[in-house]
Amino acid sequence: xxxxxxxxxxxxxxxxxxxxxxxxxxxxxxxxxxxxxxxxxxxxxxxxxxxxxxxxxxxxxxxxxxxxxxxxxxxxxxxxxxxxxxxxxxxxxxxxxxxxxxxxxxxx
Amino acid sequence: xxxxxxxxxxxxxxxxxxxxxxxxxxxxxxxxxxxxxxxxxxxxxxxxxxxxxxxxxxxxxxxxxxxxxxxxxxxxxxxxxxxxxxxxxxxxxxxxxxxxxxxxxxxxxxxxxxxxxxxxxxxxxxxxxxxxxxxxxxxxxxxxxxxxxxxxxxxxxxxxxxxxxxxxxxxxxxxxxxxxxxxxxxxxxxxxxxxxxxxxxxxxxxxxxxxxxxxxxxxxxxxxxxxxxxxxxxxxxxxxxx
Numbered sequence: 001x002x003x004x005x006x007x008x009x010x011x012x013x014x015x016x017x018x019x020x021x022x023x024x025x026x027x028x029x030x031x032x033x034x035x036x037x038x039x040x041x042x043x044x045x046x047x048x049x050x051x052x053x054x055x056x057x058x059x060x061x062x063x064x065x066x067x068x069x070x071x072x073x074x075x076x077x078x079x080x081x082x083x084x085x086x087x088x089x090x091x092x093x094x095x096x097x098x099x100x101x102x103x104x105x106x107x108x
Numbered sequence: 109x110x111x112x113x114x115x116x117x118x119x120x121x122x123x124x125x126x127x128x129x130x131x132x133x134x135x136x137x138x139x140x141x142x143x144x145x146x147x148x149x150x151x152x153x154x155x156x157x158x159x160x161x162x163x164x165x166x167x168x169x170x171x172x173x174x175x176x177x178x179x180x181x182x183x184x185x186x187x188x189x190x191x192x193x194x195x196x197x198x199x200x201x202x203x204x205x206x207x208x209x210x211x212x213x214x215x216x217x218x219x220x221x222x223x224x225x226x227x228x229x230x231x232x233x234x235x236x237x238x239x240x241x242x243x244x245x246x247x248x249x250x251x252x253x254x255x256x257x258x259x260x261x262x263x264x265x266x267x268x269x270x271x272x273x274x275x276x277x278x279x280x281x282x283x284x285x286x287x288x289x290x291x292x293x294x295x296x297x298x299x300x301x302x303x304x305x306x307x308x309x310x311x312x313x314x315x316x317x318x319x320x321x322x323x324x325x326x327x328x329x330x331x332x333x334x335x336x337x338x339x340x341x342x343x344x345x346x347x348x349x350x
Contacts, residue, residue, distance in 0.1 A: 015292075035257075069311070072298075077303065085290075087295070089295075090298065
């Protein structure tokens with residue numbers, strides 16, 4: 001029997017002078033993981049952008065528990081997108097979306 | 109509750125608007141104690157002005173001086189003049205003799221090394237042994253890790269990895285600071301803890317490097333600078349009413 005992959009949900013606040021499209025956010029996250037940990041590391045991350053609110057600049061990201069610190073480090077290392085300064089602050093980390101919503105009120 | 113500390117917020121003290129913005133941002137992301145490096149000849153009134161801004165925001169301000177001496181004599185002279193004026197004294201070690209002197213001097217709180225020259229990072233076993241005896245901490249600025257890319261970042265990570273391992277094996281306290289010059293380089297304490305895995309530092313050690321270790325340095329120095337301090341372990345508890 002295969003073991004269930006444990007996952008974590010991250011509530012993220014994106015801080016930038018301009019609002020980014022969802023694809024640009026995905027691209028920024030993937031690029032950061034690839035740059036720091038390479039294709040091998042990225043393959044273990046199990047990244048998935050669950051929700052993105054362009055207006056508020058908030059996002060919810062899912063990753064595997066084993067790669068949590070890797071993903072967190074990658075998010076913290078993002079400094080630029082399209083040559084404009086941008087910061088990804090991890091607000092909360094939780095094991096379920098419901099708990100994440102309770103903690104951060106990001107997900108409705 | 110853990111009090112997180114950023115001992116190296118490199119905000120320009122001339123631009124009070126930016127300074128306030130950065131202090132507010134630091135507070136928002138979880139820091140409650142902030143150290144701002146000031147020039148040695150900085151006016152006491154200006155220090156009070158910055159302290160007032162910090163207290164308005166709700167953070168505790170720590171005055172800090174970064175010494176970059178050319179030789180050991182200059183370092184000793186600066187320490188003699190400035191130790192009692194600032195709560196935290198950091199030495200940027202640009203040569204081996206300066207690194208040795210700074211590591212063994214109890215008046216030095218933090219050892220910093222220039223990130224631009226990897227050959228100038230002199231923190232080795234000898235410095236670590238001296239620093240562990242004099243309670244001097246090794247400081248890691250995270251801003252270069254965010255700004256550098258490619259080969260330069262790889263080389264910096266390699267230096268950090270080697271130095272943290274040395275510090276850990278000799279029991280030298282490690283302090284992680286932002287070194288941020290603008291608000292886009294500020295990261296929360298947990299972000300720094302996550303980034304520290306890049307140089308094989310475990311998260312509990314990294315979290316204490318942004319909380320307990322810098323806090324103990326500040327508390328120790330504040331105690332020493334207070335008028336009630338007599339000698340280590342000896343302080344005035346009560347004075348007779350005149």
